[in-house]
Amino acid sequence: MSKSVLLLALGLTVAVLVCSIPVGAVVTPLPGQGNQTGILFGVHPNAKTNETITAFIAEHGEIWWHEGIYNHTHKYVYIVPANACEEQLVYLNKIADEHGGEPSIGNIWIIGCDEAMPLAAELTFPEIFAEYPALSNNADLRSYIENQSPNRYEEVTAKPSRTQVYFINDTGVFTEYIVDLSGGEVVSTTYVSEENLTVGRAEAEAQAISGQPPGARVENIVLKVYGGDQIVWEITVRADQKIDIVQVPSDLAPGQSLRTTPGFGAVLAAFGVGMSFVLYRKRR
Template sequence: MTRSLTLLAFGLILAVLVGSIPASAVVTPLPGQGNQTHILYGVHPNAKTNETITAFIAEHGEIWWHESTYNHTHEYVYIVPANACEEQLVYLNKIRADEHGGEQSIGQIWIIGCDEALPLAAELTFPKIFAKYPALSNDGGVRSYVENQSPNRYEEITSKPSRAQVYFINDTGVFTEYIVDLSGGEIVSTTYISEENLTVGRAEAEAQAISGQSPGACVENVVLKVYDSDRIVWEITVRAGRETDIVQVPSDLAPGQSLRTTTPGFETILAAFGVGMSFVLYRKRR
């Protein structure tokens, strides 16, 4: 009798506790407990409506997932197959978005190898220039270029006190560049350019710059510059002994090619990446 009363009391207490949980609250089991897909969709309902994410989960079946800090406004959400893991899905999610209220939160999406590391956030890759120009953090094109094409350096050129250009440069393979024009700290326009679109590539431009120089001359720096929106030149710094010389080698756009220039407020899709936080890099590994 005493045991029955005890069980009855426990049941009443449990019923009261369950009834007191708001309908909108998300009950998250401990790691490893429960259906991880259902838990993911409960915590991050926007994942359930994203075709790339749902297709990945449908293809791989059972999963586990976790979160990781990206910056003060966004986080990484990792979705990892629970069985044999050859690839994982990682997406950028806005931390304070009201997902249960229908607010969009998902930004970039990557499908990468399970042993592959994601690139650093743009602000962590070039902290000084992003701290100097906060507007760079708000431009989806800048973020996409830095985080997906991994430029190894940048250059800043100030023409007037209120005007500046920042060149993000990837010269480790095919030479690409993302040029940001700023006025008063705000982005006026951005331009993406690749040597693949030009009639004179980097190697040919360097050869021309060194030709005629004294023996032992070497290239110290290379930058692509755009003048008047249609004149493109390779600006090459050549060192010969103690002397340095800046040589400009003209280049033209190859037939059928055009500069990919964007102005804030207008949507333009660049060849190797998208502009805006909704950009999706979907790279299947087989």
């Protein structure tokens, strides 16, 4: 077959393929190509009927968008202005499941373009959420983890069936979310911030260190609530090989209150494993 005949045959083949595309069919463009708003509304039709989302797109014009992991039932959807970007819109989209649930839009945030949404609570602390699945059902706890970004947690067992989990943010203003569980179920929660207390973290640490040998340092600090109204800083101090656990009392500042839900209370026994320590109350 000559070269000219081969080219003619290829041309006819392409013509047949083009003509075989049904009239009105939508050819999905590659990522980054085509009308991104149209693609967004095609993939997520519920976004087209949300006034906040459509207003954001109308204000900023051309956009691009992408998805992020939240958990097995939800995704983050990011809508980012394609030109000068000072802010982006992020919304939480519930994914349709095999039980027939329809996709739905949850929270909507408008954040800076250089910001990233925090991981879902289950992804931030996977071990404790796997141990206590009931934590996933507490909306206030999820909000605390995802908005205040605690950097650690502590788990304390008071009785075989009763546990407290402390989610702690100690990177700036010290805040804490305390969850009481009985039989694996959440029975009460308490939120406390040092901003609401008469004795803040710095003062509590100074009191705990005073009287200790030179070189003593704070190794750990946690806020504990006893009997629903007694608040103490529990501070672990190390001096050489000696470890002391010091409790520095604090009170709520005038006009302040704990954000709490009813439960069996927050009375836990202090205990140590494999080390010698002294537990005492240091008064002002």
